[in-house]
Amino acid sequence: MNNASPLILALGLLLAPVCIASAATPSSSAVARQDSLxxxxxxxxxxxxxxxxxxxxxxxxxxxxxxxxxxxxxxxxxxxxxxxxxxxxxxxxxxxxxxxxxxxxxxxxxxxxxxxxxxxxxxxxxxxxxxxxxxxxxxxxxxxxxxxxxxxxxxxxxxxxxxxxxxxxxxxxxxxxxxxxxxxxxxxxxxxxxxxxxxxxxxxxxxxxxxxxxxxxxxxxxxxxxxxxxxxxxxxxxxxxxxxxxxxxxxFSPDGYYEEGPYYQRYALAPFILFANAIERNDPQRGIFRHRDGVLLKAVDALVQSSYGGYFFPINDAILDKGLDTEELVAGIGIAYAQTGDARLLSIAEQQGRVLLSPEGLRVARALAEGEARPFDYRPQLLRDGPDGTEGGLAILRMGGENGQTLVMKNTKQGMGHGHFDKLNWLFYDNGQRVVTDYGAARFLNIEAKAGGIYLPENSSWARQTIAHNTLVVNEQSHFGGDWKKGQALAPTPLLFDITDDTQIASARMDDAYAGVRFTRTQVLLSHPALGEPVVLDLLRVEGDEPARYDLPLHFNGHIMDVGFEARSAVTTRPLLGKANGYQHVWIDASSEPSADARSLTWLLDGRFYTYRFASTAPSRAMIGESGANDPAFNLRREPMLLQRVDGQASTTFYGVLEPHGRYDGTAETVRGANSRIDRIAHHRGADADVLVLHLDGGKTVALGVADDPAADAAHEVSGDGQQWHWQGGWKRFDTSTGEDVK
Amino acid sequence: MNNASPLILALGLLLAPVCIASAATPSSSAVARQDSLxxxxxxxxxxxxxxxxxxxxxxxxxxxxxxxxxxxxxxxxxxxxxxxxxxxxxxxxxxxxxxxxxxxxxxxxxxxxxxxxxxxxxxxxxxxxxxxxxxxxxxxxxxxxxxxxxxxxxxxxxxxxxxxxxxxxxxxxxxxxxxxxxxxxxxxxxxxxxxxxxxxxxxxxxxxxxxxxxxxxxxxxxxxxxxxxxxxxxxxxxxxxxxxxxxxxxxFSPDGYYEEGPYYQRYALAPFILFANAIERNDPQRGIFRHRDGVLLKAVDALVQSSYGGYFFPINDAILDKGLDTEELVAGIGIAYAQTGDARLLSIAEQQGRVLLSPEGLRVARALAEGEARPFDYRPQLLRDGPDGTEGGLAILRMGGENGQTLVMKNTKQGMGHGHFDKLNWLFYDNGQRVVTDYGAARFLNIEAKAGGIYLPENSSWARQTIAHNTLVVNEQSHFGGDWKKGQALAPTPLLFDITDDTQIASARMDDAYAGVRFTRTQVLLSHPALGEPVVLDLLRVEGDEPARYDLPLHFNGHIMDVGFEARSAVTTRPLLGKANGYQHVWIDASSEPSADARSLTWLLDGRFYTYRFASTAPSRAMIGESGANDPAFNLRREPMLLQRVDGQASTTFYGVLEPHGRYDGTAETVRGANSRIDRIAHHRGADADVLVLHLDGGKTVALGVADDPAADAAHEVSGDGQQWHWQGGWKRFDTSTGEDVK
The missing domain is CATH 1.50.10.100 (Chondroitin AC/alginate lyase)
Incomplete structure (x- = not known):
């Protein structure tokens, strides 16, 4: 029988009041005698x-x-x-x-x-x-x-x-x-x-x-x-x-994406990883961690990639405060590190500040103590969805490092019963903050006063509905009529995914979220020397068989600084946005008359300004609203939203640009760049392609051509405002100085 | 002429790309020749x-x-x-x-x-x-x-x-x-x-x-x-x-309080301190820093004391994000440290992370580098107001250290044109958070889109009005009819201020904020072994000459978990609270029928629950509302409030207890202490005194007797619920176990 070593004893004493007794430990001979134990x-x-x-x-x-x-x-x-x-x-x-x-x-x-x-x-x-x-x-x-x-x-x-x-x-x-x-x-x-x-x-x-x-x-x-x-x-x-x-x-998809999304990926990860570790220990011949090209380890990486500022992207049913420090991911990082020795995982473990009380935890703790941690490599990527990677995907665009700009475009499949009705939805992060938001789940986990901590009724009536997201709503109905089983069969079709130094682009098409309606969305993260920070371009083209009501909401985080359009304010009686499918939960604060001119809205969040310029090819109304109506139990957070509405058209194109700019420093009482550096946004349509043009402060322009067909070989041509744009392939960026013609 | 020393040069090179040139510096002989320069x-x-x-x-x-x-x-x-x-x-x-x-x-x-x-x-x-x-x-x-x-x-x-x-x-x-x-x-x-x-x-x-x-x-x-x-x-x-x-x-008052409050004290401090420093340098015989018993140095200390979590108490016109790191206080701490050598100031300088580029900054930087900083001593205290200290005061109660409980009772005078109409208002902090809040100022400092950064119209129509605070409103009017010059002449009368290990108490009386109305408020920070955290007792007695409408608002921070009373919800059309004096800015979400029974409201903030139990001796309604009505330019933050309303009485007493409890840990998915540990609160009135009784979970009670007369020698007696309480002096605490009689 071995006794604890004198060193351990000494350390045990040093670590008082915690004292680990020096009693006998099981000897290996005893173990051998009792092998089945x-x-x-x-x-x-x-x-x-x-x-x-x-x-x-x-x-x-x-x-x-x-x-x-x-x-x-x-x-x-x-x-x-x-x-x-x-x-x-x-x-x-x-x-x-x-x-x-x-x-x-x-x-x-x-x-x-x-x-x-x-x-x-x-x-x-x-x-x-x-x-x-x-x-x-x-x-x-x-x-x-x-x-x-x-x-x-x-x-x-x-x-x-x-x-x-x-x-x-x-x-x-x-x-x-x-x-x-x-x-x-x-x-x-x-x-x-x-x-x-x-x-x-x-x-x-x-x-x-x-x-x-x-x-x-x-x-x-x-x-x-x-x-x-x-x-x-x-x-x-x-x-x-x-x-x-x-x-x-x-x-899991071949890229390690879990179809319910990061919140449940985190939760599901623990049994996957813990059981895999047990299998590896007891049935090593199975090579479980090499199964499907190492998909379980890819899943750990994909989960970390699906986070910003330490928190998971809250798509589908998700609690906002879940992030990298959850115990499931402590297990995931520990076991993945033990399998791969990938030092980038150590910086996540460092952030977690926790390890497993296991051999894997020992390895992580030792490597961290020895200074082996390397920065985790957050990178733009498309996480394909579906067991074969053929059912849409989560597009992640990133510029400016860990606390820079992150755009998440949700082109995934439904994600079963916890999935939200939000095909081609997007989220945007900047400056360490949630800027364009997803409500997540309406749930107070484990809080008894809130229905015992389970999903609240408002999770179905609001959080899952399309109107609670930043994507197209047709005739005030949610995608798939709000039936997830219908949604389960239909995934978006990814079109473009390209990453260059100054332009990152993702696009996808969704058919049959509504009968007879097809919509295609392109989103671009674009940097330019004349802009303070990269901006987001958004182009959403909808084609329907019949005239309809097309609503495009934007849920944003911040305090409104400037409403750049004429609107009738509802200051003493706020009407409801509608009666059902989440519309009953929105109060209207202001609404405009229809117009096809571009409008803007500027808000302030954590010392940075955000100006959103938006328009549509058919005349639209703009409305400002807030969640929280029809909520007698105070189950909802009250959050602002902007809504664009086109009525009575079969087809239209929504387009916009979201620009982070400036800096408000409350301590020093200084303000810089409170004004947008974009003068206007314009849209032109050719036979088979669109061009968005940003006219920048100082006279430069940057234009982005997007073809309907993502194929690399087809040629496209769009003209407008006395200019012409020609290109070959799915997309092309054009930068010009003042007065310069595009060939 | 001296050249820069080789050491400085070397360091200058080491600090590249910042390079300080090695050119000649003015010699002292040159200085002597040009004395007037x-x-x-x-x-x-x-x-x-x-x-x-x-x-x-x-x-x-x-x-x-x-x-x-x-x-x-x-x-x-x-x-x-x-x-x-x-x-x-x-x-x-x-x-x-x-x-x-x-x-x-x-x-x-x-x-x-x-x-x-x-x-x-x-x-x-x-x-x-x-x-x-x-x-x-x-x-x-x-x-x-x-x-x-x-x-x-x-x-x-x-x-x-x-x-x-x-x-x-x-x-x-x-x-x-x-x-x-x-x-x-x-x-x-x-x-x-x-x-x-x-x-x-x-x-x-x-x-x-x-x-x-x-x-x-x-x-x-x-x-x-x-x-x-x-x-x-x-x-x-x-x-x-x-x-x-x-x-x-x-x-400044003799305690160093500046009558406009901490936000302007910070702003005013810089010229006071900078000019005093210039006087000390050039006219040292004036002993400016010893003037009035060292009131300028007391002002620096008082300003730091008037903060929580690094931010100043936002009473009167105040921007919420102003705190200890403002440049004015960097100057204040530097100059005060140079005068006093008080090492407690160094920990504030450390928090600031900045020093003056001056001899005073040198002293602070050196002392910090030499590890001389000591923790700043945040302590409960009464900062008397008025040049003679006779015009009310700011009562600060504190338990549990820097991030523990802090109760601020605003018994100060008006504070001139930036003063708010909030006699006997209170704020409460706990767990590093603002729990019972003050709106501060309606202003976006230096943001051009918001009226050029000056005070917004809503600063007068909302932020300064009594309804925007946590104190008594009579007949929907603000104190002094909203006229600060009238308010300037009338300060509250402080009554009690006592600090013991488990009980801290402050009280004051206000006459003539309304013609013919006198109100007295007592607030207590009280700890007890059966409670998780100290609680706040509140007792507000109002006596009027005529029947009136008495409103007592509570502005709180957090998400409502449980509305512990019957209320009619306004879920599709929210009425306005009123027409003027700030009432026009409040939407009503729910309101109850009148009752004299105690009610409760529980909210969650940063993982901690807060249960507020409240009642009044005359039947009252309870209403839940939110700021933001009549705000077409989106100038207001939207924040929740609770309102108690007693109608048609000349006199009544409002009483309540605010209890922080429990812990919600989103990462570990655990909840503890979600239930209040207080079973009920009771109030009894004697001939010249009140008793508040808390019945705690487990059967113990704690009672607090408060006499109308704060004098130490008078005897008082109150009975109720088959019990009697006798004491001598302004207040007394009584702790009992189950069934035990109070003598």
Whole structure:
């Protein structure tokens, strides 16, 4: 038997009041004798290495101390395994969550300290679960989806099992046989059977199912029960039509994009990565991390790429404050780094300030302590969607580095039940801020006063509706009539995606979001020496079979500085924008008469001005509104929006430019560049192409030609304002000085 | 002649691309020969010491580098002294601002580098002013107050002079006699005469006048013209009825509070402190920093005390983003530290990250580099108002350190034309956030699109009105009928101010804010082991001669989680709260029927919950509203408010408790303490005293007795709910466990 080394002891004393006892740790000979009990999710030699090095690296030492404080406090408070009763955020919900976290942490602490008290604590708590669990039926608050046992939804039961089984694995050989037998059968087998016994959840291609298969498969490794592992990998029928491998194939695109979007990618990532790590440890011959050209590792990279200022792009149902520091991505970064040794991941780990209390966490903590971190490489890219990469994609344009300009164009497929009706929607970030916004989800996660923390009614009535996004609404209806199953079958068609030094362009076409309506959108991030910052060009061409009402909303963040158009203000009675499909949630503050002239709106956000110039080929009205109507429970945030409306046309083209400019410094009381550097925007249409022209302050112009056909070989010609533009291919940029003719 | 030392040269090279030339610096013998030209605002030996040490301390070296970059850029761009034309934020306004900053910086750089180019730059620019200035009449945008010459208001002309004369002082002996003569007479004398020639500004007891006298007095020292100094110190009549000394006596209270409040105290501080420093240097026998028991230094301390999270309490006309890092307070901290050596000031300088490019800045930078900073001591205190400290005061209660709880009770006098009509108003901070808020000023400083950056019409129609604050409104009128001159004569009467470990209390009475109405308010910051955080108790007793409408608004920051009372929601048409005095700017979202039962409202802010329980002795309605109605130009921020309304009573008592509780952690998806730990609040009235009782979760109670008479010797008795409370003195706290009787 090895005792803790004198160094560790000394460090343990230095780290008082946290004290890791010097009791005996399991010897490798004991492990050898009890092979069916040895830990398998982290091996005994790995634990031993961690035990020797845990105090050496600040980040890991901090994790151990935090875990120790938390577990010690729970040991002192006494075990509490309440009968399930509450929804998310309620007492029993939160207590069962604390319990699985404690089981996980106590298991690790047992291995790191050798203190039997931790193993006993895990045993005693699990024996209480062994008493409780077999008595449970469906959770009293269960609803909609399959109810859980310990929690209101099965999903949380799966998370309980994924987490707790890791702690149990660490202490299983330190528990007396009778208790172990009882815990094996009454807790872990019953839980795994409950999950695997519900194919309507387990066999889905969906993140809830990923948690369920990970829980079952990891339990299978720990209990040495291959049937659980097989069902986890191949589905309840073990035919590969469901289960983990199918999920990896179906839920990620070849670029690692997860069809529900980054918020759920983050959530789904944990079971994918944790279970893959368990598979790699126990079935290394599968080469799970090389599966599909390494798609699981690509998924970690894609998730980090899908963020700005530390927060994920909040497309689809997404809570705005979720970002890189979530525990799921701590696991993702740790495991991906252990697989790849990619030093760029370390800078994300540094930002997270957390590591796994695992061999992977040790590697990250050591590499960070040794100064190996390199900056993460945020880059413009198209993340293709769909298992074959053929169902649209998320276009990310970036200039100016991490806190510069980021344009996100959502040309992805529907993304299942959490998808929003927002084909060809866009978001824009600048100066570290959300400038053109997505509402995200209407939900206060785990806050009991807000419907128990689940999705609020306003998530359906507002957040998912097309009007709550920055894309085309036809006749006040949402895309696909608001039916996600219809949307699931129809993805946008990506057209252009090109990146040059001063021009980044993405475009896509959407057919049949509305019957008989096709719309094509091109978005460009464009820099120019005469402009302070890169600007966004937007060109949205809609062609319909019949005259219709076309609405194009822009949800922006900031305080309005200047309304650059005539509008009737609704200052004492604000009308509603409409009656349904989200329109009932918008108050109108001001609206203009129809006109085809370009208008502008300027707002201020965090010391920077944003001027949006916009127009349409057919006369449009402009309206300014705010969310928050028909919201008796104060569930919505109140946020401003601009709306362009074209009535009674079958086809029209909306175009605009969004320009960040200037700097307001409240401390120094100085203002620079409060005026836009764009004099006007013009649009010209040729036979098969459009040209947008920006007339810049000082006389220069920059024009952008966009052809209907993205093919590289076709020639195009557009003329207007006494000028002609010729080019070959899907797009072309033309820069001119004053008076200079374009050939 | 001394050359720059090799060390300085070497450091200069190391600091490339910033390069300070090695040209000759003025020798002390040259200085002696030209005594009437020697610098007086910073002496030649002081400049010499700075020259030797400027590179030694990072903060000061940074200032020098910044100044050099800025001035070099302006030297390259060429001198630009435009004819005055624009309002604040406009081009000519900002250019004249950049110019005085450049003159100031170039003067210092000349002394630090000995490079004649800086002196020539100052000379050339000032010669341009010598051409322009004599031709100027009133500024074309001048309005209201006395128009300036270079700027739309005289105030900015004064600031020009205060700043530029410091730069001129540094280079004056390096300018040829003819140019010097021309600059002396055509710029500085003319400007000083313009300011001192307008007694309607110069002789006011007001911060605009302080800038004017400082400008004139500092010019007097530099030009060796005693008449300017005398007029600056004693007023245009030189009788001491006006001028700097009178301003010091009249504008600060004995505690260093400035009657307009912290926002203007910050602005006014610079000329007070800069001119005092010039007086100390040139007329040390005056002992200006010891004047009135050191009130100028107390003013610096009081200003820092009047802040939370780095931002000043935004009472009266105040821009919310002004705080400790403003350049005026950089000057204040530097000069105060040079006078006192108080190491607590250094931690503020550290936060500022800036120092003066002056001997005082050198001292601060050196002390910081040597690790001498000590934490600033934020403490509960009453800052008495009025020249004799007898006209009310600002009560500041604090628990839990710098980011803990801070309650500000505004029992000050009116504060002249920038004062708001908000007697006995309160603000509350917690967890680093503004929780109970003050709108501050309706103004976008220097933003041309917003009325040229001046106060907006909504500053009068909303921000100053009583309804925009958290205090009593009678019959929908503002205090003093909205006439600040009436308010100026009437200050609240402070009653209690006591600080103990677990209870901090302040109270005051206001008579004649409304004819025939007296109201008394008591506010308490109270901690208790059964509560997560200290809570605020509020007791507002109003006695009127006639039945009236009594409104008590609460402006809060956060998203409503739970409306704990029945209310009719206005979800499709929001009525206005009223027609005038700010009421026209409020939309009503929900309103209840009258009741005397206590109600509650819970909101969430930055992960913490706030539950406000409130009631009144007479039946009241509760309404929830939002600012932003009748605002066609989008000048207002839209912020939520709660309103209690008692109708048709001559007297009533409002009481409530605000409880911060719990923690929502979005990253970890955990919620703790989402439920209030207070079961209910009760109020009992005796013959001459009130008792508020909090019934805490778990059965304990805490009661607070408050007597009408704050005197320490009177005995009081209140009974209710089968209990009796006896005490002697102005207030008493009673803590009981379950069932225990209060004697």
């Amino acid at each position: 040895a830990p398998v999710l982290v091996t005994a030699p790995q634990w031993e290495q961690m035990r020797q090095q845990v105090r050496r690296y600040p980040l890991l030492a901090g994790e151990a101390q935090r875990a120790e404080r938390r577990v010690r406090a729970m040991m002192e408070a006494g075990i509490d395994v309440p009968a399930p009763r509450d929804k998310g955020g309620g007492y029993t919900h939160e207590q069962h969550k604390r319990n699985y976290q404690a089981i996980h942490a106590a298991g690790a602490l047992y291995r790191l300290s050798g203190d039997q008290a931790y193993a006993d604590f895990v045993r005693d708590m699990l024996l209480r679960y062994a008493d409780l669990y077999p008595t449970l039926g469906p959770h009293p608050q269960g609803r909609g989806q399959i109810p859980g046992r310990l929690f209101w939804q099965t999903l949380n039961d799966s998370v309980w099992l994924v987490t707790a089984v890791q702690g149990y694995d660490a202490v299983r050989e330190a528990i007396d046989p009778a208790s172990r037998e009882r815990i094996d059968t009454q807790v872990f087998r019953r839980m795994a059977e409950f999950l695997a016994g519900a194919p309507e959840n387990f066999d889905k291609i969906h993140n809830h199912a990923t948690w369920a298969v990970a829980a079952t498969g990891m339990t299978g490794y720990v209990l040495r029960d291959r049937s659980y592992v097989d069902r986890a990998l191949m589905g309840t029928q073990r035919d590969g039509e469901a289960g983990f491998l199918k999920q990896v194939d179906q839920l | 020697a610098p007086v605002l910073v002496t030649a030996p002081q400049w010499e010491q700075m020259r030797q040490q400027v590179r030694r301390y990072p903060l000061l070296a940074g200032e020098a580098q910044r100044a050099e970059r800025r001035v070099r850029a302006m030297m390259e761009a060429g001198i630009d002294v435009p004819a005055p034309r624009d309002k604040g934020g406009g081009y000519t306004h900002e250019q004249h601002k950049r110019n005085y900053q450049a003159i100031h910086a170039a003067g210092a750089l000349y002394r630090l580098s000995g490079d004649q180019a800086y002196a020539d730059f100052v000379r050339d620019m000032l010669l341009r002013y010598a051409d322009l200035y004599p031709t100027l009449g009133p500024h074309p945008q001048g309005r209201g107050q006395i128009p300036g010459r270079l700027f739309w208001q005289t105030l900015n002309d004064s600031v020009w002079l205060v700043t530029a004369v410091q730069g001129y002082d540094a280079v004056r002996e390096a300018i040829d006699p003819a140019s010097r003569e021309r600059i002396d007479t055509q710029v500085f004398r003319r400007m000083a005469e313009f300011l001192a020639g307008a007694p309607e500004n110069f002789d006011k007891i007001h911060n605009h006048a302080t800038w004017a006298v400082a400008a004139t007095g500092m010019t007097g020292y530099v030009l060796r013209d005693r008449s300017y100094v005398d007029r600056a110190l004693m007023g245009t009549q030189r009788d001491g009825e006006a001028g700097f000394l009178k301003q010091v006596d009249q504008l």
